[in-house]
Amino acid sequence: MTGHADVVVIGGGQAGLALGYHLRRTGLTFLILDAEDAPGGAWRHAWRSLRLFSPAAWSSLPGWPLNGGETTYPGRDDVVGYLTRYEARYELPVRRPVTVRSVERAGDGVLLARTDRGDWTARMVVSATGTWRHPYVPHYPGREAFRGAQVHSGAYEGPESFAGKRVVVVGGGNSGAQILAELSEVADTTWVSERPPVFLPDEVDGRVLFHRATARIKALQEGRAPEIPAGGLGDIVMVPPMAAARDRGVLHARRPFARFGETGVVWRDGTATGADAVIWCTGFRPALDHLACLDVVGPDGTVAVDGTRSVREPRLWLVGYGGWTGPASATLIGVGRSARETVRRIAAELGAEGGQGVPTPPG
Structure with missing residues (x-):
């Protein structure tokens, strides 16, 4: 038919x-x-x-x-x-x-x-x-041997099932930041980001980012070098839940770990952190x-x-x-x-x- x-x-x-x-x-x-x-x-x-x-x-x-x-x-x-x-x-x-x-x-x-x-x-x-x-999860040695839960942000629903647990949140964008902020109220959280997160001023939101992205594309189409605005293009918008997390002092990220162990993650200096779950906010x-x-x-x-x-x-x-x-x-x-x-x-x-x-x- x-x-x-x-x-x-x-x-x-x-x-x-x-x-x-x-x-x-x-x-x-x-x-x-x-x-x-x-x-x-x-x-x-x-x-x-x-x-x-x-x-x-x-x-x-x-x-x-x-x-x-x-x-x-x-x-x-x-x-x-x-x-x-x-x-x-x-x-x-x-x-x-x-x-x-x-x-x-x-x-x-x-x-x-x-x-x-x-x-x-x-x-x-x-x-x-x-x-x-089509969620993306980057390769980390030992990931298959890790005995804890692994959840991509596309399947994450809320913090309830992670209450009282040790949770590693991987990803330094807005999704990772918002999920980290929420989880930090009920769980022992560790935030992992490829590079240090950039927090935009409180008065900057998606309107500004939209205009910046448009101007950048227009410049490239016209063969001009895009202007870099003050503060850069930025990453994380300080919506109210993010501002509250900042006030609690939880918005601190670590560089990526080297590999998984069965019960947690191992950092590049050889130290380890126990984890019950990893949430992949990796796009x-x-x-x-x-x-x-x-x-x-x-x-x-x-x-x-x-x-x-x-x-x-x-x-x-x-x-x-x-x-x-x-x-x-x-x-x-x-x-x-x-x-x-x-x-x-x-x-x-x-x-x-x-x-x-x-x-x-x-x-």
Whole structure:
């Protein structure tokens, strides 16, 4: 059974919804295939206490602001609720749960998306799967022999199960800092970071970082050396929970350990620290396994793109994976710009032949 649409979007998180918002205005037939059981994308899997480091007004998708204005920093549940309402507000054609197993060349100028719920042909496919399904854990000698728990931040839910335990938190970015701050209230924590964490001034938040990232990309595109702002680009935003942890004196990181032992970690000077658990706040890589048949994913795990369009397969587009698909495109506010430009280019190529926005169902 095969259905057809002008455009198939793979992924129903923030990137997929931003694309849907703009596609609704083109007249092209399209649908969004989402592997999740409910709206919210990767935000559904974030830890309960997560706080955005941009105010609500700077954490919104195109067309409709997230409630909270300039002074409220939304939490995970706020974002999930917002994405749920956004999808319904714009009546976006999301089908879930649908897992796209592969995207293949099908002849006749179309791509074929094979799924567990039937197959779809499309004149253009936009991959917007993000990174959550591809967590990254660096190699450390002896990791397999460690008898304690190991949890990636993508699976971390909250501090309760770690109360009274010795926990090593690995990762010096905002995720590692926020999780460390929370755990330090109930557990004996050790923070590990590749380099000393950089804490931004209290008045600097995601708005400033967004503007800095945009200016940097623009300078590179124009062949200019990017200006380094006072304080650098920075890392960690001092949202209220972080400021409270600073006041408790717990925001001190150590350089990486040398290896694991069965009951803890061994430092480069040969000393050891016992640990009951390690939490890996070491990031994610693009989730692109479904593109293997197209042979477009490079050794670094990314796809060569012209803007957001695949160089090797021009019917394929990629949105929301980070800087290589557009400035700040992995953020709520940043992905709107990448989505708008992607849809503009797709519509310019297909628009004259587009339908009325309703895809042909499988059958």
